[in-house]
Amino acid sequence: MLRRFRLEEPESVAEVSELLGRFGDSAKIYAGGTELLLAMKEGLIHYERLINVKQLKDLGAVTEDNGSIKIGALCTHRQLETSTLLQEKLPSLVKLEQNVANVRVRQAGSIGGNLCFAEPHADPGTLLMALGAKMIAEKNSGKREIEAQDFFVDAYETSLQADELLTEIRVPKPGGNSRSAYLKFGYLERPSVGVAVALTLDGTTVNDVRIAVGCAGPAPKRVAEAEAILTGKGKDEAVALLQQAGAVAGRASEAISDLHGAQDYKEHIVGVLLKRAFNSIVG
Amino acid sequence: MSRSMTRPAQGQTIPMSFTLNGRVQEIDVEPNELLLDVVRDRLGLTGAKRSCDVQVCGACTLLVDGRPVSACTTLAFEVRGRSVMTIEGLADDGKLHPLQEAFIEHGGFQCGFCTPGMLLASKALLDENPNPTEEELKHFMHGNLCRCTGYKKIIESIMAAAQKMRASRA
Numbered sequence: 001m002l003r004r005f006r007l008e009e010p011e012s013v014a015e016v017s018e019l020l021g022r023f024g025d026s027a028k029i030y031a032g033g034t035e036l037l038l039a040m041k042e043g044l045i046h047y048e049r050l051i052n053v054k055q056l057k058d059l060g061a062v063t064e065d066n067g068s069i070k071i072g073a074l075c076t077h078r079q080l081e082t083s084t085l086l087q088e089k090l091p092s093l094v095k096l097e098q099n100v101a102n103v104r105v106r107q108a109g110s111i112g113g114n115l116c117f118a119e120p121h122a123d124p125g126t127l128l129m130a131l132g133a134k135m136i137a138e139k140n141s142g143k144r145e146i147e148a149q150d151f152f153v154d155a156y157e158t159s160l161q162a163d164e165l166l167t168e169i170r171v172p173k174p175g176g177n178s179r180s181a182y183l184k185f186g187y188l189e190r191p192s193v194g195v196a197v198a199l200t201l202d203g204t205t206v207n208d209v210r211i212a213v214g215c216a217g218p219a220p221k222r223v224a225e226a227e228a229i230l231t232g233k234g235k236d237e238a239v240a241l242l243q244q245a246g247a248v249a250g251r252a253s254e255a256i257s258d259l260h261g262a263q264d265y266k267e268h269i270v271g272v273l274l275k276r277a278f279n280s281i282v283g
Numbered sequence: 284m285s286r287s288m289t290r291p292a293q294g295q296t297i298p299m300s301f302t303l304n305g306r307v308q309e310i311d312v313e314p315n316e317l318l319l320d321v322v323r324d325r326l327g328l329t330g331a332k333r334s335c336d337v338q339v340c341g342a343c344t345l346l347v348d349g350r351p352v353s354a355c356t357t358l359a360f361e362v363r364g365r366s367v368m369t370i371e372g373l374a375d376d377g378k379l380h381p382l383q384e385a386f387i388e389h390g391g392f393q394c395g396f397c398t399p400g401m402l403l404a405s406k407a408l409l410d411e412n413p414n415p416t417e418e419e420l421k422h423f424m425h426g427n428l429c430r431c432t433g434y435k436k437i438i439e440s441i442m443a444a445a446q447k448m449r450a451s452r453a
Contacts, residue, residue, distance in 0.1 A: 108357065
């Protein structure tokens with residue numbers, strides 16, 4: 001059962017921003033509803049107004065320009081898993097999207113909603129961080145870019161301002177030597193741990209290593225200490241250092257003990273997944 | 284913020300028209316009404332079941348424009364102008380769909396509670412991929428749970444129906 005709310009159906013980003021500014025905490029943006037409606041049905045949260053953003057134009061496509069792949073915030077997981085552009089340019093994101101929840105959730109849920117709800121046990125934010133993505137936030141007075149690693153503040157909390165709307169996710173186009181992978185593990189509906197690795201392989205040297213860990217703690221985060229261990233190393237040397245990098249990443253993950261596993265267990269799994277993800281792209 | 288803004292909204296209604304099992308349906312809904320409640324309680328089609336209520340089990344699966352959705356977590360107004368199929372609309376003029384025939388022939392159900400969702404989800408699968416591998420089938424269907432654990436026969440039923448449907452198309 002859902003308590004009564006009022007539905008607003010603005011037609012522009014400026015109108016959305018104005019409504020958010022006017023109604024503050026009593027209103028919430030509604031897109032796919034796959035996270036929001038669950039929490040509202042449980043009675044955990046209630047809003048007097050939902051602002052339906054689905055009819056906004058131009059926020060539902062995957063496109064490219066010279067430097068980046070641009071993903072509209074209203075794209076559903078289904079759209080991303082079936083996008084031929086992403087299949088060509090960002091296969092690791094396609095694989096991630098193919099394994100989000102189930103077919104019905106992927107049909108309804110949007111990438112923007114997934115990121116903005118900031119449920120800790122979610123996949124996309126972690127990989128987007130490793131891919132160096134930028135979030136485009138808009139309000140009626142303009143737009144700004146937020147680095148993916150600065151987007152997540154805490155569980156269910158992002159750095160968006162109250163009257164800002166996430167409109168686009170911009171992923172730098174990977175070069176020919178770029179590789180990336182995301183692996184997750186869990187035994188409940190949602191993952192216990194997710195690990196993303198992106199790097200460039202210049203000959204036999206591993207460069208630009210970016211590692212992000214999600215699900216284990218309150219918010220996904222990059223692990224610069226683990227990246228530093230592997231960056232600039234030869235392939236074989238890097239592989240030999242994976243145990244050490246994994247242990248560092250595990251400790252840095254801010255894992256918490258909960259239904260999804262104990263802290264030390266999650267830290268261990270971070271190491272295992274890092275090793276597997278790294279080996280899968282540095283063959 | 285003024286008082287009037289924080290007062291709970293009352294009785295907003297959304298008039299809508301959509302296609303339900305091939306026929307035009309007009310109905311007024313409130314924004315908070317769920318598709319599952321509208322279909323079951325107001326339109327009397329009780330094939331879709333409320334079970335987990337959190338988009339995990341698939342018992343409330345309906346097809347919207349041919350794609351499976353969880354009716355328990357879909358706001359009813361979302362189907363404005365769209366086409367909805369419930370299990371009551373799967374048979375064609377009393378003639379069972381090949382999937383329904385295959386589920387009967389291969390024992391693809393025990394208690395039957397998950398069956399409407401299983402049938403509609405597998406219809407969506409075969410409509411987009413008429414020749415799935417068993418792995419593809421399992422991946423697509425992994426969000427539909429059978430607590431009788433009759434998965435083996437469900438998989439056999441869907442594979443048999445797929446074969447039959449391909450043959451009849453050839």
